[in-house]
Amino acid sequence: MVYLKNLTYRYPRGESDVLHDINLTIQEGQFFALIGPNGAGKSTLCYVLTGFVPHFYKGKLSGTVTINGRDVFDTPLPELAGVTGLVFATPFNQISGARFTVREEIAFGLENFALPREEIIDRTEKVMKLFNLTDLAERPPTALSGGQQQRLALASIIVMRPRLLVLDEPTSQLDPVSTHEVFSALDSLINQEHLTVVLVSHKLEWVAAFADRVAILDQGQIAADGPPEEILTSAELTIHGLTPTQFTAVSLMAQRTGLIDSKKALPVTLDQAVQFFK
Amino acid sequence: MENIRKDFTTITWVMIPVAIAVNVVIGQLVVLLKLPVYLDSIGTVLVGLLAGPWAGALTGILSNLVWSITGLFPQAWAWIPVAAVIGIMAGLFGRRFKQLGWWLIGGLLTGIIAALLSAPISAAVFGGVTGTGQDFLVGFFRATGASILEATFGQGIVSDPLDKTITFLIVYLVVRALPARFLDRFPRSENVV
Amino acid sequence: MSAAFSLYQSRDSGLHRLNPLTKMTIALSGVATSLIVSGVWGNYLLFLLILVPLSAWGQITYSFLRAVFRVVWPFAISIFLIQGLFWTDGTPVIDLGPLSFKAEGLLFAVISVGRILLLVGSFTLMTMSTRPDALMIALNQRGLPHTLSYVVLSAIQIVPMFQAKANKIVEAQQSRGLETSGNLLKRVRALLPLVEPLLLGSILDIEERAIALEARGFGRRVKPTSLLILKDPVWEKILRWAIVALVLALLAVRIWLW
Numbered sequence: 001m002v003y004l005k006n007l008t009y010r011y012p013r014g015e016s017d018v019l020h021d022i023n024l025t026i027q028e029g030q031f032f033a034l035i036g037p038n039g040a041g042k043s044t045l046c047y048v049l050t051g052f053v054p055h056f057y058k059g060k061l062s063g064t065v066t067i068n069g070r071d072v073f074d075t076p077l078p079e080l081a082g083v084t085g086l087v088f089a090t091p092f093n094q095i096s097g098a099r100f101t102v103r104e105e106i107a108f109g110l111e112n113f114a115l116p117r118e119e120i121i122d123r124t125e126k127v128m129k130l131f132n133l134t135d136l137a138e139r140p141p142t143a144l145s146g147g148q149q150q151r152l153a154l155a156s157i158i159v160m161r162p163r164l165l166v167l168d169e170p171t172s173q174l175d176p177v178s179t180h181e182v183f184s185a186l187d188s189l190i191n192q193e194h195l196t197v198v199l200v201s202h203k204l205e206w207v208a209a210f211a212d213r214v215a216i217l218d219q220g221q222i223a224a225d226g227p228p229e230e231i232l233t234s235a236e237l238t239i240h241g242l243t244p245t246q247f248t249a250v251s252l253m254a255q256r257t258g259l260i261d262s263k264k265a266l267p268v269t270l271d272q273a274v275q276f277f278k
Numbered sequence: 279m280e281n282i283r284k285d286f287t288t289i290t291w292v293m294i295p296v297a298i299a300v301n302v303v304i305g306q307l308v309v310l311l312k313l314p315v316y317l318d319s320i321g322t323v324l325v326g327l328l329a330g331p332w333a334g335a336l337t338g339i340l341s342n343l344v345w346s347i348t349g350l351f352p353q354a355w356a357w358i359p360v361a362a363v364i365g366i367m368a369g370l371f372g373r374r375f376k377q378l379g380w381w382l383i384g385g386l387l388t389g390i391i392a393a394l395l396s397a398p399i400s401a402a403v404f405g406g407v408t409g410t411g412q413d414f415l416v417g418f419f420r421a422t423g424a425s426i427l428e429a430t431f432g433q434g435i436v437s438d439p440l441d442k443t444i445t446f447l448i449v450y451l452v453v454r455a456l457p458a459r460f461l462d463r464f465p466r467s468e469n470v471v
Numbered sequence: 472m473s474a475a476f477s478l479y480q481s482r483d484s485g486l487h488r489l490n491p492l493t494k495m496t497i498a499l500s501g502v503a504t505s506l507i508v509s510g511v512w513g514n515y516l517l518f519l520l521i522l523v524p525l526s527a528w529g530q531i532t533y534s535f536l537r538a539v540f541r542v543v544w545p546f547a548i549s550i551f552l553i554q555g556l557f558w559t560d561g562t563p564v565i566d567l568g569p570l571s572f573k574a575e576g577l578l579f580a581v582i583s584v585g586r587i588l589l590l591v592g593s594f595t596l597m598t599m600s601t602r603p604d605a606l607m608i609a610l611n612q613r614g615l616p617h618t619l620s621y622v623v624l625s626a627i628q629i630v631p632m633f634q635a636k637a638n639k640i641v642e643a644q645q646s647r648g649l650e651t652s653g654n655l656l657k658r659v660r661a662l663l664p665l666v667e668p669l670l671l672g673s674i675l676d677i678e679e680r681a682i683a684l685e686a687r688g689f690g691r692r693v694k695p696t697s698l699l700i701l702k703d704p705v706w707e708k709i710l711r712w713a714i715v716a717l718v719l720a721l722l723a724v725r726i727w728l729w
Contacts, residue, residue, distance in 0.1 A: 097625025405583025
């Protein structure tokens with residue numbers, strides 16, 4: 001689904017490479033999480049995966065980027081819009097403002113693609129059900145809470161049926177309750193559609209709960225890449241300025257104090273922690 | 279035509295509604311502070327500078343339309359030509375932006391032209407008054423024997439050049455505070471970086 | 472439907488169900504007529520005999536009259552005082568010591584206020600009974616580029632967000648000791664710390680908003696589908712042409728009389 005080879009990128013006026021010699025392949029259907037300290041280049045990588053680099057942000061880009069079999073360099077942005085979808089942190093900036101109700105806001109992207117009216121209505125209704133937005137259908141998008149707006153932003157992208165969904169810190173501006181809302185919406189989505197997801201998040205508990213694979217990005221380079229149980233408990237995590245999940249931290253403490261056998265694999269999720277302490 | 283199209287990128291289309299909201303909200307803030315200026319065209323000037331005179335003109339036109347539709351200032355559509363010209367002037371003087379003196383002269387000239395254009399509109403449509411506190415100036419000029427047109431122009435020439443010069447100055451300060459990497463995104467970035 | 476930042480008053484009325492283009496035709500012809508009619512009472516009569524009954528049909532008479540008078544009132548006061556008292560070489564009719572109301576000035580004021588009443592009234596009637604999105608979509612269907620309706624509609628929705636932001640900034644600056652009242656110099660000094668964060672923040676938002684729009688196919692050059700279907704029966708089309716013909720006839724008569 002995603003194939004990056006020797007990818008190097010520098011923003012216009014940038015003094016150094018934001019991304020340096022990245023090689024990455026993501027299989028179709030994989031849930032791939034990208035973690036790393038601030039300024040590591042995570043958002044820039046998200047822009048590469050959605051074509052905004054190099055089509056929106058110019059600058060110096062070298063290497064190969066292939067998404068769903070298409071060369072991103074040769075595919076204009078409007079063509080990519082249906083293939084790869086981006087959701088980012090600020091809810092308000094993702095509301096188009098061009099439509100006055102939640103239902104019409106979701107339909108906006110499909111209208112731009114000039115799909116038949118019946119199909120738009122059908123797809124919009126389905127997505128509203130999936131994201132639990134049906135009750136809000138007639139509400140103005142600007143009157144929703146941050147969490148509701150973020151669910152709306154996610155729904156507005158999903159309704160376009162992208163093959164690759166890129167989520168750049170989708171909950172960083174939300175409170176815990178809203179975060180839970182957004183991730184549960186995501187959960188129902190993965191179970192229902194065969195979709196490749198790239199998630200950037202600092203909330204490692206959620207990363208551990210969802211991801212099939214985790215990579216650490218630091219200073220524009222991939223520092224570690226593997227299954228969540230391995231990466232999220234590795235020493236690499238703290239080397240790159242990240243804090244392990246509470247489950248891992250508590251378990252590690254338990255091992256150090258001799259409470260638990262130190263050969264036992266460290267947990268990253270609640271379920272694993274329960275097993276760990278049994 | 280091709281040149282005009284180049285000014286209307288997605289960034290421009292997104293900037294225009296934001297600029298309109300800036301016009302409205304700062305315009306209201308100034309009323310709140312009871313200042314003797316309007317400052318209701320900061321957004322228009324910004325778009326003219328960053329996306330060219332035609333985008334500036336469109337911002338002015340749609341701005342007044344939005345003032346009208348929302349009922350905040352229902353008679354605003356009558357001044358659409360003035361609003362459009364402010365955007366055009368900002369676009370034309372955009373090339374002089376880097377020389378602050380020239381840029382402020384641009385603001386002053388814009389104010390004079392705005393006063394010249396609004397006077398006949400006020401005189402022919404609105405009985406020669408603005409319906410605001412500024413009308414004491416109109417009254418003053420009428421009392422000294424000026425005609426209706428002269429009196430409204432007198433009111434305009436006292437307030438508009440000052441208002442537009444301050445507007446241009448504020449736009450200068452704000453644009454100077456923005457990073458070059460960000461300004462690069464706008465169609466007329468060569469005006470400012 | 473958010474009524475927070477629009478004059479629109481939601482009702483289930485015949486006026487509301489009219490095609491937005493019909494209401495726009497009425498509004499624009501009202502504006503044109505107000506500038507054409509030159510008699511003293513003509514505009515007042517048109518206001519009373521056409522706009523007020525239409526507002527009653529739309530079940531919005533009270534809020535319509537309130538909105539119109541709120542706008543016309545300050546104009547009326549200014550015009551009566553300024554043009555009434557300071558009319559050059561006028562005939563005094565009401566004596567107020569050193570000043571006097573002049574007959575010519577008062578006549579001019581009556582004519583001007585009538586004109587303002589009709590042109591503010593006809594525009595207000597349209598905006599109160601027409602959803603802005605319906606109006607813009609109707610215009611899109613007649614060939615207006617959808618980018619223009621995006622600008623108008625999103626501006627209408629961004630404004631209340633910015634107002635909330637502005638209020639927060641004002642409160643924050645006040646709590647840091649910034650004075651927003653007091654003498655002129657103090658108030659001028661208060662301006663920049665208020666305006667700058669608001670402006671910078673909103674300009675920096677532009678980039679993200681553009682990305683979000685592109686992600687939803689905004690840059691595609693195809694004619695978008697419209698979810699909203701607007702009724703436009705034949706009689707409304709005829710009505711619109713009839714109104715246009717009437718205004719043109721009025722204009723012809725006016726020119727002929729000149």
